[in-house]
Amino acid sequence: MKRDPSMAPRPSRATPFDWMPVWLIAPAGIIMAGLLFYPIVRGITLSFFNTRLLRYSEGQFIGLANYVALGSDPAFWNSVSVTFTYGLATMLCTYGLGLGFALLLNREIPGRGFIRTLFIMPWAIPEVVAVMIFVWMLDAQYGVINYALVEAGIISAPAAWLTSAGLAMPALVLVTSWQQFPFAMLILLAGLQTIPDEQYEAAMMDGAGVFRRFIHVTLPGLRAVNVILILILILNSFRRVTMIYAMTGGGPARATETLSILTYNVAFQYQRIGYAAAVGAVLLVILLCFSLAYFFLIARRSEAP
Amino acid sequence: MRSFVNSARTMGAVSAAGSARLAFLRSAAAFAFTLLCAGLVIFPYYWMFVSSLGSSSLFEWPPRIIPSSISFKAYEKIFTERAVLTWLTNTAVVASATSIFCTIVAINAGYALSRFRGKMTGAFGIFILFSQMLPATLIVVPLYVIFRQLGLYNTLIGLAIADAAFILPLATWLMKGFFDRIPIDLEEQAQIDGCSRMGAFYRVTLPLAIPGLVVVTAFSFITGWDEFFLARTLIATQSNWVLSVGLTSFESQYSVAWDEMMAASVVFALPAAAFFLVIQRYLVSGLTSGAVKG
Incomplete structure (x- = not known):
């Protein structure tokens, strides 16, 4: 039997079933199945029950009643629109900052490694701390951001941002894109470095200015990266909890209550975990649709030469 | 290269000395602008430090960008008057347990993903990618019920297990990436020399993967250290809180002790941030290998 040196030993028809990968994967598989996938299954099951948190065993099967109730629940529709608003706004700001700074760093400047590290620093900070710093900077009385905005003449008096x-x-x-843009920046920086210099030179020979070079060389060169990055950014903001929960808890008056936060609040504030599970299940379906698009795009890209 | 071409072209049009000066001024302006942006980006860090040191000048309008006096009173207070030391210890315990547990499991699973191509490892790979798409809140609501039933609720070990489960998919994927870069020939040679397959993995490949192992350990430690949402849900009593949860308790209905909050933030954020910046390079190449390709 000839062995392909680039491949690991694998079972052929003559050899018995190879148990080694099974043993290697088993611990991770069991933990993930037990703590990630089993709860999801249980959550979907719960969404067909009218279970309450404190009287868990008394929950009764009510079929699709939770989902029907969602349809006429203004809080749910509010959350759907808040989720998409937040997703779109954070994606645009994170991408914008990421691209802008990637372009600044994609040049030969002195101390590039050090400056690059400075730009990555927001990503290194724990999300809760990022939130606390910004809550302090946005403080209605002593916040430094309010001060800067008043001084710049953008607002006339300090604003109570969070209330x-x-x-x-x-x-x-603002907090989300400050903390998350380095991720976008690094991916875009890697993408920029794959655009050959000759394309810029050719564009310059044709007399294209900075702006036209950006539109006709840079953006097309980043297209493949862009599609995936934008999807990741949107997916992440749909799933994000820590930041929103620590900063506003969904308030004031549900203005920042995304579907993720609504799921949590309905479960732990109103104790209606059956109904909460239904909200979560809707979010799951939305996420799966976006994920399918993501996998489809990845698959199509890896087929391309 | 690009700027060279740029200046070479303009040189033909305008006088040589003038265009060289123009190019220099332009790159100097761009550099200054880059520095200004960097300054704005790290300003929140600076403000955290300044606020933690300026207990007297904190509540002033206009705010003092450069503090008039420096005091370490806030740091003293958080360790004597608040339970920060307890929370710090809990955080360290949870993060250590999470990272040890996670690394051991991820090494084996990552190796299997890297070396065995078959239906089962393929399915496991999809399982991992899929787990990244699940909404955390839909997991956490039933998990809370399950943890109560199992007696894991309000225990540090329970929190560490939950943290590890959430970090495991990425840790495994990173570990696979590191194993992919180690040539398989070495293992095959060791097997010819009489090593078992497991022996070849543990004695030959694993020592070569130590840099990757360090990155994965550090990554899961940092993620466990920073984690807030699971800790907020699965831990009830104050003495079992971790620092991320304790931090939010500085905010009361009517007032916030901002100097203490910022001092605790420094204590909490600094070790994690420093660690993160060290391993960040390896993380990015691992996490983006799918997204950025040629």
Whole structure:
């Protein structure tokens, strides 16, 4: 029998079943199945029951009643729109900052490694700490951001960012994109480095200015990276909990209550875990649709030469 | 290269000395702008430090960008008047347990993903990717019930197990990436020399994967250290809190001790952030290998 040196030993028809990968995978498989997938299955099951948190054993099967109730629940529809608003806004800001800084760093500048590290630092900070710093900087009385905005003439008086319904979402988007842009920046930086210099030179020979070079060389060169990065950014913001929960808890007046946060609040504030599970299941379906698009794009890319 | 071409072209049009000066001014302006952006980006870090040191000048309007005096009173207070030391210990215990547990499991699973191509490892790979798409809140609500039934609720070990389960998919994927870079010939040679397959893995490949192992251990430690959401849900009593949860308790209904909050933030964030910046390079190449390709 000839062995292909690039491949690991694998069972052929003559040899008995190879148990080694089974033993290697088993611990991870059992933990993930037990603590990630079993709860999901149980959550989906719960969504057909009217279970309450404190009287867990008394829950009764009510079929699709939870889902029917969702349809006429203004809090649910509010959360759907908040989720998409937050997803879109954070994606745009994170991507914008990431691309802008990637372009700045994709040049020969002195101390590039050090400056790159400075730009990555927000990503290194724990999410809760990022939230606390921004809550302090946005403080209605002594916040330094309020001070800067008043001094710059953008607002006339310090604003209560986190307690006014219209301002909580921008504040949340600000923290999120500050903390998350380095991820986008690094991916875009890697993408920029795959664009050959000759394309820029050719564009310059044709007399293209900075702006036209960006539109006709940089953006097309980043296309493959862009699609996947944008999907990841949206998916992440749909799933995000820590930041929103620590900053606003969904408030004020549900202005920042995404579907993730609504699931949590319905379960632990209102104790209705059956109903909460139904909200979570809807989010799961939304996430799966986006994920399928993601896998489809990845698969199509790896087929391309 | 690009700027060279740029200046070479303009040189033909304008006088040589003038265009060289123009190119220099332009790159100097770009550099200054980059520095300004970097300054704005790290300002929150600076503000955290300054606020933790300026207990007297904290509540002033306009805010003092450069503190008038420096005091370590807030640091003293959080260790004497608040349970920060207990929370710090709990955090360290949970993060250590999480990372040890996670690394051991991820080494084996990552090796299997890297070396065995078959239906089962393929399915496991999809399982891992799929787990990254699940909404955390839909997992946490039933998990809370399950933990209560199993008696894991409100225990540090329970929290560490939950943390590990959430980190495991990424840790395994990272570990697979590191094993992929170690040539298989060495293992095959060891097997010819009489090593068992497991022996070849543990004695030959694993020592070569130590850098990757360190990255995965550090990654799971940091993630366990930073974690807030599971800790908030699965831990009830204050003496079992971790620092991320304790931090939010500085915020009361009417007032916040911002100097103490920022001092605790420094204590909490600094070890994790420093660690993260060291391993960040390896993380990015591991996490983005799928997204950025040629």
